[in-house]
Amino acid sequence: MTSPIIGQSRQIVEIRDLIKNVADTCLNILITGETGVGKGVVASSLHEASPRKSRPLVTVNCAALPETLLESELYGYSKGAFTGAMKTRRGKFQMADKGVLFLDEIGDMPISLQSKILHVLQTGLFSPLGSDQEIRSDVWLIAATNQDLEAKIEKREFRADLFYRLNIIKIEIPPLRERRDDIPLLVDHYISQYLSQYPAREIELPDSKVLDKLMQFPWPGNIRQLQNIIKKQLVVNDWNAVIEELAHDAASHESHSGASKDNTNVVGADRRNSSGASFDDKSPSTERDGTGAGRERRQGRRKSDESVRKTREGSKRSDAEERRDWKERRDAEELSDCTLPQKATKGKVYHGRRAGDVKPRRRKGDIPGDSILNEFLVDGDSLDSLNREFSLGNIKKKVISRVESEVIQYVLDKTAWNRSKASKILKVSYKTLLTKITELNLEPPD
Numbered sequence: 348m349t350s351p352i353i354g355q356s357r358q359i360v361e362i363r364d365l366i367k368n369v370a371d372t373c374l375n376i377l378i379t380g381e382t383g384v385g386k387g388v389v390a391s392s393l394h395e396a397s398p399r400k401s402r403p404l405v406t407v408n409c410a411a412l413p414e415t416l417l418e419s420e421l422y423g424y425s426k427g428a429f430t431g432a433m434k435t436r437r438g439k440f441q442m443a444d445k446g447v448l449f450l451d452e453i454g455d456m457p458i459s460l461q462s463k464i465l466h467v468l469q470t471g472l473f474s475p476l477g478s479d480q481e482i483r484s485d486v487w488l489i490a491a492t493n494q495d496l497e498a499k500i501e502k503r504e505f506r507a508d509l510f511y512r513l514n515i516i517k518i519e520i521p522p523l524r525e526r527r528d529d530i531p532l533l534v535d536h537y538i539s540q541y542l543s544q545y546p547a548r549e550i551e552l553p554d555s556k557v558l559d560k561l562m563q564f565p566w567p568g569n570i571r572q573l574q575n576i577i578k579k580q581l582v583v584n585d586w587n588a589v590i591e592e593l594a595h596d597a598a599s600h601e602s603h604s605g606a607s608k609d610n611t612n613v614v615g616a617d618r619r620n621s622s623g624a625s626f627d628d629k630s631p632s633t634e635r636d637g638t639g640a641g642r643e644r645r646q647g648r649r650k651s652d653e654s655v656r657k658t659r660e661g662s663k664r665s666d667a668e669e670r671r672d673w674k675e676r677r678d679a680e681e682l683s684d685c686t687l688p689q690k691a692t693k694g695k696v697y698h699g700r701r702a703g704d705v706k707p708r709r710r711k712g713d714i715p716g717d718s719i720l721n722e723f724l725v726d727g728d729s730l731d732s733l734n735r736e737f738s739l740g741n742i743k744k745k746v747i748s749r750v751e752s753e754v755i756q757y758v759l760d761k762t763a764w765n766r767s768k769a770s771k772i773l774k775v776s777y778k779t780l781l782t783k784i785t786e787l788n789l790e791p792p793d
């Protein structure tokens with residue numbers, strides 16, 4: 348059962364109308380918006396409102412899997428396609444046939460897979476890994492991202508042609524702080540929902556002062572964060588404690604992200620709302636007066652904070668959140684690999700070179716035209732010009748692919764594309780050769 352899209356703001360009303368209007372067209376749709384704004388909910392509503400609702404809605408989180416796994420997830424594979432492929436497996440394109448394929452976090456899709464998606468969109472055909480057979484797939488493609496794809500196109504991290512194919516209809520979901528009218532409805536909705544899940548619980552409803560504060564909060568985690576706050580309230584049943592923790596979270600978010608882009612509604616730099624009231628206005632229950640009474644109140648609160656913290660630790664984070672964090676950590680590690688020489692202090696030795704040694708700067712033109720580095724440089728040859736894919740691991744992969752591609756192409760051409768003969772010459776199994784041909788996009792001459 349699809350979650351309803353709760354909200355009464357102008358933006359949500361327009362989105363609901365747009366969903367009704369486009370659901371029977373099955374035109375490709377791109378949903379954009381910050382994390383937690385409801386891109387998944389909009390995708391489900393599109394499916395539900397479409398003539399395809401009796402067919403599956405298949406979701407793939409493109410940020411969750413490494414490139415090769417993502418590829419086999421999307422297209423499937425035939426038995427023996429690679430080590431461990433014990434049986435043939437259908438991919439998501441096949442599972443979503445006549446239904447909807449929702450590609451979440453499309454901005455994280457590796458560029459090599461983007462061209463394959465484009466091919467399926469253009470021809471409606473794809474081949475599972477390790478198979479010669481082409482399969483027709485009729486999917487309604489809905490993609491979502493919280494990234495600026497146009498900026499990624501400029502950095503050559505996203506294919507412009509795929510962007511224009513996906514972006515036929517764009518649904519932009521604004522962050523919660525830009526549609527504050529929805530907050531009271533969402534609060535009511537989630538209180539009722541959680542109370543019906545935990546009927547033994549009691550929960551104090553927010554009075555107007557609390558609601559006011561909730562409406563002033565910037566909600567960087569959007570509706571997902573709001574849900575968590577209501578869950579917290581269900582446990583501690585103390586709005587003052589919950590609001591105090593929110594203010595604290597806002598301040599730390601602010602100090603991590605620098606000045607917020609949304610000056611009018613920021614809690615932190617100047618925690619003033621548009622009516623001039625402060626988010627952490629010192630209401631009697633939240634003041635930090637330093638007196639014994641204040642301390643007692645805080646200690647009492649600390650207990651409930653602890654129970655909130657325990658609940659939070661105990662509650663399982665969603666797989667997608669875990670995977671996103673893992674990916675961010677991985678990216679950060681890769682980035683720190685490539686910035687290591689910059690960080691080096693004088694006198695420290697890295698890989699036999701003194702960090703203080705200055706190598707003469709070169710312009711991009713100085714790098715040989717066929718250097719693998721050119722594939723990772725956006726403009727010029729400074730470290731700043733390296734795109735996000737730059738890492739030793741990715742370079743290695745690219746070099747291997749290049750060499751494999753050249754050698755296999757050579758042997759195939761020499762054997763007039765007799766794959767069986769070529770596999771013997773290359774001393775790989777027939778199936779491995781077929782997989783390589785697909786992976787490397789090798790094609791026989793016309």
Ligand SMILES: Nc1ncnc2c1ncn2[C@@H]1O[C@H](COP(=O)(O)OP(=O)(O)OP(=O)(O)O)[C@@H](O)[C@H]1O
Pocket residue numbers: 350351352353354380381382383384385386387388389451493570571574
């Ligand atoms: N308008 C809405 N009404 C009710 N619930 C909503 C609404 N928007 C989002 N939610 C709820 O908020 C949570 C987050 O929504 P969703 O996963 O769709 O966000 P998202 O934008 O896809 O997030 P991410 O980019 O992190 O994947 C879900 O539990 C969803 O049910």
